[in-house]
Structure formats: C-alpha cells, structure tokens
Amino acid sequence: MKNVLLVGGGKIGVAITEFLSNSGDYSITVADRDAASLSRMPAKNVSLRQVEIGDAGNFSKLVAGHDIVLSATPYNLTATVAEAAKRAGAHYLDLTEDVESTRLIRKLAKDAPTAFIPQCGLAPGFISIVAADLAKKFDKLREVQMRVGALPVFPTNALKYNLTWSTDGLINEYCNPCESIRDGHRGEVPALEELEEFALDGTEYEAFNTSGGLGTLCDTLEGKVENLNYKTVRYPGHRDIVKMLVRDLRLGMRRDILKDVLETAIPITYQDVVLIFVTVSGWREGRLTQESYAKKIYAQTVGGRLMSAIQVTTAAGICAMCNMLADGKLPQKGFVRQEQASLGDFLANRFGRYYGQERS
Numbered sequence: 001m002k003n004v005l006l007v008g009g010g011k012i013g014v015a016i017t018e019f020l021s022n023s024g025d026y027s028i029t030v031a032d033r034d035a036a037s038l039s040r041m042p043a044k045n046v047s048l049r050q051v052e053i054g055d056a057g058n059f060s061k062l063v064a065g066h067d068i069v070l071s072a073t074p075y076n077l078t079a080t081v082a083e084a085a086k087r088a089g090a091h092y093l094d095l096t097e098d099v100e101s102t103r104l105i106r107k108l109a110k111d112a113p114t115a116f117i118p119q120c121g122l123a124p125g126f127i128s129i130v131a132a133d134l135a136k137k138f139d140k141l142r143e144v145q146m147r148v149g150a151l152p153v154f155p156t157n158a159l160k161y162n163l164t165w166s167t168d169g170l171i172n173e174y175c176n177p178c179e180s181i182r183d184g185h186r187g188e189v190p191a192l193e194e195l196e197e198f199a200l201d202g203t204e205y206e207a208f209n210t211s212g213g214l215g216t217l218c219d220t221l222e223g224k225v226e227n228l229n230y231k232t233v234r235y236p237g238h239r240d241i242v243k244m245l246v247r248d249l250r251l252g253m254r255r256d257i258l259k260d261v262l263e264t265a266i267p268i269t270y271q272d273v274v275l276i277f278v279t280v281s282g283w284r285e286g287r288l289t290q291e292s293y294a295k296k297i298y299a300q301t302v303g304g305r306l307m308s309a310i311q312v313t314t315a316a317g318i319c320a321m322c323n324m325l326a327d328g329k330l331p332q333k334g335f336v337r338q339e340q341a342s343l344g345d346f347l348a349n350r351f352g353r354y355y356g357q358e359r360s
Contacts, residue, residue, distance in 0.1 A: 002326055005063055005090070006030045007053070007081050008072030009037035011165065011268075011308075012095065012121075015315030016072060018303045019351055020322070021045045031062060042303065056083035063088035068325070070318055071095065074168050078118075079104045086112050091325060093318055095121040097169055097212030099179065109335035115325055117336040120318035122274065122310070123148040123230070124215030125338055126355060129346055130278050130293050131217060132339035137291065138282035141225040146214070147198075147207050147277040149233025150310040152269050153298070159242070160235035162269035164310040167259050173232060174242055175252040176211035179218045181228040186218055192243045194229075197236065200277060200294060207231035208239045216337040225282075233275050273298050274309040297355065312354050320352035 002025065006016055009032035020026040021044045029047045032038050038048045053059050053073070059080065063069055069085040071078060071094035078094055078101040085092035091114045096102060102118045109116035119125055127146050135141055152162040163170075177188040195208045213230035221228055246252035251261070274297040281290040299308045307315075321341065324330050329345050346352040 002026050002068060003066045004028045004068045004070060004322070005066040006070045006072065007077075008032060009034065009041060010072065011311055012314050013037070013072045014040055014042075014305075015302065015307050015311040016070060016319060017041050017046055018305060018307075019315055019319045022303050023323075023350065025326075029066065053077055053080055056080050056087060060084040060087035063090055066090050068093065068322060070322060072318075074166065075101050075172065079108075082108050082116065082118075086114070086116075089114060091115045091117075093117045093120050093322055093325070095119070095125075095314060095318055097121075097124055098172060099176070099212055102216070106335050113333055115330065115332055115334065115336050117321055117325065117330070117338075119215045119338055120321045121314040122150075122276075122317055123213040125317040125321075126313065126346070127213065127230070127276060127278065128215040128217050128338040129341050129343050130276070131280065132220065133343035134278060134280040134291055134293060135221065135225070135282075138280065138284050138289070141221070141280070141282040142288070143227040143279070143281045144217070144221065144225055144229075145227075145279045146217075146230045147233050147275070148213060148230075149205065149207075149275045151233070151235065151273055151275065153271045153273050154269075155235055157266065159238050159266065161238055161266065162272070163262065163266050164269065164272050164308055165314065167263055168255075170262070171252075171255050171258055173210035173212060174246055175255065178209045178211045178230070179214050180209075180230070181218060181222060181225055184223075184226050186222050189229075192239060192246065194231070195239055196231070198277075200275065201296070204236055205233050205275070206236045206239055207233045215339075217339060220337060220339050233277070270299050270306055270308040270311075272309045274313050295355070300354075316351045316354040320346055320349040323349055323351055 031049045033052045068091045071081045075098035150164045210232040251258040276295040279292045
C-alpha cells in the first residue's frame with residue numbers, strides 16, 4: 001500500500017480522497033489548515049492533519065515517510081509543497097494551471113531522484129494527453145486546437161456560469177498571458193481575446209484565450225506545428241461581461257475584489273458538464289487531414305457522494321497519473337510532462353476510465 005500525502009482539502013481534495021481511499025491500495029494523509037474542510041473527508045484509509053504550510057523545510061517533516069505527494073492547494077503554495085517533497089524524497093504531482101509555478105517545478109526536478117509531474121488535472125492535464133495522442137497520427141502537423149469548458153447544465157444568470165472549482169485559478173486564467181504557437185513562432189497572447197463561436201450537439205458556445213491550459217505542449221510541439229492554441233469554452237455572452245470586469249473596471253489589477261465579487265454573487269453548482277474538444281489537422285499519407293476528439297462528461301455519484309463533473313475529471317486526472325506512476329507506466333524521476341502518458345493507458349486506468357463514461 002502506497003502512502004500518499006494530499007495537501008489541500010477543498011472540493012477537489014474531497015474527490016481525490018474518495019477515489020484513492022476506496023481503491024484499497026492507498027493510505028492517505030490529508031493536510032489542510034481548515035478544520036471544516038478536513039471534516040468533510042471520507043474516513044476509510046484516511047488520516048487528517050490540520051497544519052499551516054510555512055517554509056519548505058518545516059513542511060518536509062510532514063512529508064517524510066510518504067511515497068507520493070499530491071498538491072491540490074492554491075497556486076501560491078505550489079513551489080513550497082514541491083520543494084518539501086523533494087527534500088523528503090517523495091514523488092510529486094499537482095493540479096496547477098499557473099505557468100510560473102510549473103517553471104519552478106521544472107527547476108526542482110532537474111536533479112531529483114523522484115518524479116515531478118505538474119498539471120495533472122483536466123486542462124492542463126488530460127487535454128494535453130488527448131492532443132498529443134492525435135498529433136502522433138500525423139506525418140506533419142498544421143494546427144492543434146484545444147477547447148475545454150466546465151459549464152452549468154442549467155445557466156440562470158447573465159454570465160451563464162456557476163462556480164465549479166477554484167476561484168483563484170479561474171481569475172488566473174482570465175488575467176494572465178496565454179502561451180501559443182502562431183505561424184510557427186512561439187509567444188504569448190492576451191487572455192479574453194480571439195473570441196470564436198461554434199456549435200456541438202446542437203448547443204451554441206463561445207471560446208476565447210485563457211492562460212495555462214496548454215501545459216507543456218508548447219515545449220513538446222515547438223518546431224513541429226504551425227499553430228497551437230488553447231481556449232476556454234463558455235456560453236455566448238460570458239466573455240464580454242468578464243472582459244468588462246477585468247479590463248474596463250480594472251478588477252484584473254484588484255484580484256481580491258474580483259474574487260469577493262464572484263464568490264458573493266455566483267453560487268457553486270454540482271449540476272455541471274465538462275466539454276472537451278480537440279481538433280488536429282495536418283498531412284497524413286500526403287493528404288491534408290483533420291481529426292477531432294469531442295467528449296461531454298456530467299456530474300455523477302462516486303462512493304455515495306454526488307460530485308460535479310469538474311470534481312470528477314480533475315480528481316480522476318491526478319489519481320490516474322498517480323496510479324500510473326505507481327504501476328511504472330510513467331518515468332520514475334525528473335520532470336514528467338502530461339503528454340508523456342499514453343491515452344490508451346490513461347483511459348484503461350481505474351481512475352482515468354471516468355473520462356470514458358457516458359451520461360447515465
């Protein structure tokens with residue numbers, strides 16, 4: 001049985017704990033500063049530690065004795081948890097979408113005897129595994145387009161949106177620069193721009209630039225693809241309102257106020273749908289060809305507990321990567337990119353299979 005330390009007991013932390021504790025193969029310690037969050041954790045094979053994360057040296061004492069560290073904390077704690085894992089000689093996985101945090105983890109991983117695998121959620125995460133799998137089928141690439149959205153099934157407000165995951169992460173996506181490759185040149189583009197519209201299964205959507213979703217694909221595909229981009233999917237009209245808040249009212253420069261506004265005005269929902277849409281085009285056997293992957297995943301019950309689609313997909317992503325690491329299906333040391341995982345292995349995994357389930 002593997003000893004796992006999960007850092008962060010929020011909505012995603014609950015889902016991760018539910019998955020791993022019910023498998024019977026993991027003994028889990030959940031660390032969080034909030035007693036109320038810890039009280040919501042499953043009881044089977046789970047120990048609870050109320051702790052305030054300080055410096056990496058002190059926190060590494062808690063990490064000691066654990067084989068794997070899973071970080072589901074806000075992005076500002078990512079580097080501290082990762083450094084503590086390195087000091088304690090544990091494997092490290094996280095859910096961060098923050099580009100700078102990932103760069104710091106890459107540096108920590110250079111001489112590490114254990115694996116460092118950031119960005120193990122939905123986007124970045126599973127979306128990169130899908131895109132890389134499609135890209136391998138082409139002799140020469142032209143475009144890789146990645147679209148992901150976590151949306152309410154029943155939108156009722158002007159934003160046509162409900163909070164489904166970390167508000168800090170959402171604001172990061174809306175405010176930070178976005179990596180991309182355009183006409184063969186790697187660079188950054190502003191968030192909330194390059195609005196497009198499309199339809200899937202008869203429903204109209206919009207998509208626009210957001211930060212972090214590409215993960216490490218720019219590194220992997222640079223020099224191999226003409227155009228690579230990632231956009232977040234919302235219902236039509238959402239982008240214009242968010243852009244007014246972030247740019248016109250300048251709340252992008254006062255993120256604490258923006259967070260308070262969003263969390264005060266917009267309720268969370270467990271009735272959501274995760275939309276995944278990847279399109280790759282290029283040359284195969286001398287012909288310009290396009291292939292797409294489209295999937296919708298809905299909220300479902302796991303271990304007797306109703307979980308939102310974003311909880312299920314995010315937790316299933318990091319749990320599948322953790323399980324594949326434990327089974328030797330991923331590199332055992334150094335920096336590991338999401339796209340190094342096989343899509344077939346991921347979907348066959350007991351946790352990754354949640355990405356393949358149809359709506360019940």
